[in-house]
Amino acid sequence: MSKYLFNDDWSVRRKVSGFVDLMGGAASKKVTLPHDAMMEFARSADVPGGASSAFFPGGEVEYTKRFDVPAEWRERRATIEFEGVYRDAMVYVNDEFAGQWKYGYSVFRVPLDAHLRYGQENVVRVEARANQDSRWYTGLGIYRDVHLVVTPLAHIVDDEIRITTPDVDDERAVVESAILVRNESAVTRRLSLEVEVRDATGAIVACDRGPVTIRPHATTTIRNRLYVDDPLRWGVDHPHLYDFHARLHDEDGTATHEVHTAFGIRTIRIDPRHGLRINDEPIKLRGACIHHDNGPLGAATIPRAEERRIELLKEAGFNAIRSSHCPASPAMLDACDRLGVLVFDETFDAWTEMNKPYDYTLDFPEWWERDVDAMVRKDFNHPSVILYCIGNEIHEYGSGFGGSLARDIAERIRLRDETRFITTAVSSFWAVAGEVIGDLKNRLADATARGVNDVMNEMTEFFDEVTVSDVVTVRTAEAHAAADIAGLNYAEARYAPDAVVFPNRVVLGTETNPRVTAQSWGATIAHDHVIGGFTWTGWDYLGEVGLGRTDYTDDPEIRGGGDPEFPWLTAWAGDLDITGFRRPQSYYREIVYGLRREPYIAVLRPQHYGRRRLEMQWAWSDAVASWTWDLPSGARAEIEVYSDADEVELVLNDRSLGRSPAGPSVDFRTRFDVAYEPGELVAIAYRGGRPSERAALVTASDRVLVASADRSRIRADSGDLAYISVEFRDEHDVLNSSEDAVVHVSVDGPGELVALGSARPATDERFDSASCTTFDGRALAIVRPTSEGQITVTVHSPGLADAHAVIAVGGV
Incomplete structure (x- = not known):
């Protein structure tokens, strides 16, 4: 292989002018890539990017890495590959400009050879900047992987291998490859190219080999047509992958360069x-x-x-x-x-x-x-x-x-x-827009006096009219x-x-x-x-904040609906929140898709019962799947039940609260208005008049701090992570969402805490802190391994016993 991960031992600092740098400049920090420098900036209400950028400021940063270049690289070619730098990347090698890329989302390469000092230490420096250049949170810096690509003078261009499967049936698949080979030496090279297709077990299922003559400083394309018997096709239910290997051999048969890439055998058609x-x-x-x-x-x-x-x-x-x-x-x-x-x-x-x-x-x-x-x-x-x-x-x-x-x-x-x-x-x-914007402004002017919900309805009706x-x-x-x-x-x-x-x-x-x-x-x-x-x-995502939010008011005259204010952080419009927990709308969608038979119970936050809801255009019901609430006796609560059944019955502590139509006739959603009472709330689906599936919410009996890792073992490399869910639950494993509290996280062993936070859509807490406040009883800690061994994550919250999660690192 000739491509190496180049993520370790970088430093980053705020970019300053040369004059300021002479006076000492900004302090640098050691980092492992990928890295988002913007996460370390302080959010505030008055940054130019405002709600679009989640109130993060823009800025300029520079990354630096020192690395040794062996003398034998004089007879090789060296390139640095960036999978993404946000944004306006400028790349320097030993203080000489080497290349740039403007777009923040493209993979790009910069040749290093003209700037290297062979047999010495070399320095690569990357500058990036972001400022009022996007409708969402972008981040800043070298936020995706970096690779160093070192090849012989005659080599396969590894990012130009193209594999297609133009003809596939149950008996065999045609696998066509187009491989770019480049000769950067001063003499004609007579080589051979060997290609192989391997299945998931590593067995070779197709291969070929042929001569390649390539003139000095030339590039040529070698094409092969291979046949795979009894192909396993790639699809969403069975994502079978094959591995394609290409290997260059010198005249004496010595392998000089090899690359490989995964691919799948599949066909796509539309009509x-x-x-x-x-x-x-x-x-x-x-x-x-x-x-x-x-x-x-x-x-x-x-x-x-x-x-x-x-x-x-x-x-x-x-x-x-x-x-x-x-x-x-x-x-x-x-x-x-x-x-x-x-x-x-x-x-x-x-x-x-x-x-x-x-x-x-x-x-x-x-x-x-x-x-x-x-x-x-x-x-x-x-x-x-x-x-x-x-x-x-x-x-x-x-x-x-x-x-x-x-x-x-x-x-x-x-x-x-x-x-x-x-x-x-x-x-x-x-x-x-140029033709219809005047009409929209007139209609919105009339609706504004009636409130945000009328504005949203007016906009929706107008857009629907324009659409058709x-x-x-x-x-x-x-x-x-x-x-x-x-x-x-x-x-x-x-x-x-x-x-x-x-x-x-x-x-x-x-x-x-x-x-x-x-x-x-x-x-x-x-x-x-x-x-x-x-x-x-x-x-859910950072930036474009609050487009899925629900505001509440007791004032029947208030119009509301303006831009969300700091410290709003997320759009609050995802099926899954930013920590990966599913929100009620996710289960609703699963039912609509026909993938879930069991009903789902969601409770509109009862502390807002009876208040006027101002729902933004992308808002789902402001609901939580919980029956644990700090409410006075007799307080009312609105319940939503999602189901594809004919009817749903709601039962509270073995008392029926009635049946209501469900399924497509009511858009798979029905509501009940009930008096809150701790215990068990059950939704029973009825099909053809007979009870079928059911779901339940149970009131949590106490509050215990729990920490659980997504996997018990992770790899000992910086591309892996351990996700630790921090939750308040009772002894029966029921989530207790009624009271949020600050949690503190510490990490012992070969790992570092790289992020901690909750899904709270409006907060001024930082993700790079060792403490945060839970949201609906939950938070999430993310730990990155630093070497092999055992990581112990300890979570502390005042008044409760500590929780621990243990993760083995290595051996995966």
């Missing part, structure tokens, strides 16, 4: 009659939009964090993710390959019309082709990737210029990859035609008419609102040309 088919089996995409941050870790893309997110999203019923609104990390794609989750990878959130003062529009005209190429190069061998998106809610989608540019981007992708499909993500409103309007149909037709699939944000109302107006159009719900899950999924199932939908969002 408006059968929708999407993978391996000839129809499938509807149950999709989750996700942002790139990892909650308490900030933007740091530690591989285990990406893997855990995919594990939990799949457990919650999703079979696909959308990388909103930027290319996904290689670590996330690896996880999706292994776990069987489909990927919709997205390019940009803007083209030439800005969303924020210093966003990607400043770089788009010069850089978009390189960034498209980088995304496709990263994705090509990942079987999980089935869709590319050319841009999200692009303002230009509704113009002739936008249609032309849509074709340019789509054709650039096709030039690099014809094996996958291309989609759009069109907001009907933004595509025609002729102006949208005409103005977006060219952009949609540039792609293979028409991607529609919040436009379920177009599904039926589009089937008539555009009989050859395949449609995807690229964003759907959780408030209308039943309707949007029903429309998806009802139409063959609609291949699925992606909810906003599958996982």
